[in-house]
Amino acid sequence: xxxxxxxxxxxxxxxxxxxxxxxxxxxxxxxxxxxxxxxxxxxxxxxxxxxxxxxxxxxxxxxxxxxxxxxxxxxxxxxxxxxxxxxxxxxxxxxxxxxxxxxxxxxxxxxxxxxxxxxxxxxxxxxxxxxxxxxxxxxxxxxxxxxxxxxxxxxxxxxxxxxxxxxxxxxxxxxxxxxxxxxxxxxxxxxxxxxxxxxxxxxxxxxxxxxxxxxxxxxxxxxxxxxxxxxxxxxxxxxxxxxxxxxxxxxxxxxxxxxxxxxxxxxxxxxxxxxxxxxxxxxxxxxxxxxxxxxxxxxxxxxxxxxxxxxxxxxxxxxxxxxxxxxxxxxxxxxxxxxxxxxxxxxxxxxxxxxxxxxxxxxxxxxxxxxxxxxxxxxxxxxxxxxxxxxxxxxxxxxxxx
Numbered sequence: 001x002x003x004x005x006x007x008x009x010x011x012x013x014x015x016x017x018x019x020x021x022x023x024x025x026x027x028x029x030x031x032x033x034x035x036x037x038x039x040x041x042x043x044x045x046x047x048x049x050x051x052x053x054x055x056x057x058x059x060x061x062x063x064x065x066x067x068x069x070x071x072x073x074x075x076x077x078x079x080x081x082x083x084x085x086x087x088x089x090x091x092x093x094x095x096x097x098x099x100x101x102x103x104x105x106x107x108x109x110x111x112x113x114x115x116x117x118x119x120x121x122x123x124x125x126x127x128x129x130x131x132x133x134x135x136x137x138x139x140x141x142x143x144x145x146x147x148x149x150x151x152x153x154x155x156x157x158x159x160x161x162x163x164x165x166x167x168x169x170x171x172x173x174x175x176x177x178x179x180x181x182x183x184x185x186x187x188x189x190x191x192x193x194x195x196x197x198x199x200x201x202x203x204x205x206x207x208x209x210x211x212x213x214x215x216x217x218x219x220x221x222x223x224x225x226x227x228x229x230x231x232x233x234x235x236x237x238x239x240x241x242x243x244x245x246x247x248x249x250x251x252x253x254x255x256x257x258x259x260x261x262x263x264x265x266x267x268x269x270x271x272x273x274x275x276x277x278x279x280x281x282x283x284x285x286x287x288x289x290x291x292x293x294x295x296x297x298x299x300x301x302x303x304x305x306x307x308x309x310x311x312x313x314x315x316x317x318x319x320x321x322x323x324x325x326x327x328x329x330x331x332x333x334x335x336x337x338x339x340x341x342x343x344x345x346x347x348x349x350x351x352x353x354x355x356x357x358x359x360x361x362x363x364x365x366x367x368x369x370x371x372x373x374x375x376x377x378x379x380x381x382x383x384x385x386x387x388x389x390x391x392x393x394x395x396x397x398x399x400x401x402x
Contacts, residue, residue, distance in 0.1 A: 056329035059200035072188030105250035108175035118169035135163035186236025252292030262326030
């Protein structure tokens with residue numbers, strides 16, 4: 001008995017199941033099936049092919065080069081240095097036209113510093129002292145401006161003093177601007193020249209309009225609707241597009257991200273740059289110690305007598321960070337076949353859902369199960385047994401007659 005059961009299980013392993021098509025006439029399941037077909041076909045056509053363009057081969061390994069150039073001048077008149085005209089070589093740091101650049105909008109200056117001896121700034125707490133013992137000779141003042149000489153300089157015996165240092169004297173002037181000193185900086189222009197290359201398709205493009213008119217770049221200004229191939233922007237317009245006021249931001253400084261996005265459809269020969277502007281330090285509140293952006297630099301001079309001196313600038317301004325990204329797509333048969341195959345598989349999934357609903361949810365599920373699933377091997381065995389019984393009865397009747 002056990003042996004026959006083993007043989008039965010072994011032989012059933014090689015059975016093959018094929019689909020059986022049964023027309024049920026169930027309108028609800030029929031409507032469900034057609035709706036699923038419509039949804040899947042619409043998804044493939046609208047989302048996969050028209051919107052996502054998954055019939056294309058994509059190249060996201062964009063190669064890019066960016067060159068920047070600033071233009072504009074501003075006049076300042078400070079009590080320390082008097083009238084001074086600021087040009088791009090003065091307010092752009094660095095001046096080489098890189099993808100990260102700092103534009104000076106306000107500043108404080110400490111003129112005529114020379115190497116010598118002077119008291120440390122009162123704003124530097126590690127430089128405070130009560131006596132000479134607090135000023136160790138030869139040690140630098142932490143976060144200070146020079147090397148201690150060992151002397152404690154006090155205005156009177158009852159007041160605390162500051163350590164004497166050897167360094168650039170006088171020490172840095174403490175100043176916090178209340179408004180931009182380069183008042184017309186928002187009218188400065190920045191020229192952003194961008195070249196891109198997609199190596200997969202050997203395709204190159206520039207964000208500058210291809211024209212023979214030599215005066216075009218002198219008179220054009222970027223306009224998203226009318227002239228999006230002009231790469232010249234007003235600084236004030238960039239800050240405004242980032243959602244902020246230039247005068248407020250320029251007082252203590254900030255950071256702006258400029259994104260150049262390339263979405264290239266090479267089948268339609270469409271490849272246009274799109275610009276995105278975002279303030280990167282907008283999460284910092286005005287009252288926070290992290291508010292603003294500043295740095296320091298110096299200008300060195302030498303007098304007629306050979307004495308070297310310098311002017312120290314603490315500059316506030318806006319830092320621009322330019323990034324380039326994007327992709328290019330072109331028709332390719334391989335992704336097209338893959339996505340069509342995926343769509344056909346989804347339609348097969350629709351069959352599965354409708355069968356599940358028909359055979360497990362509807363009222364006539366038992367009748368549908370009986371009609372759909374039929375074991376031909378058992379049917380054939382029973383028919384063979386019937387034929388054998390008829391043959392045995394015929395032989396018995398012949399024996400009786402004989």
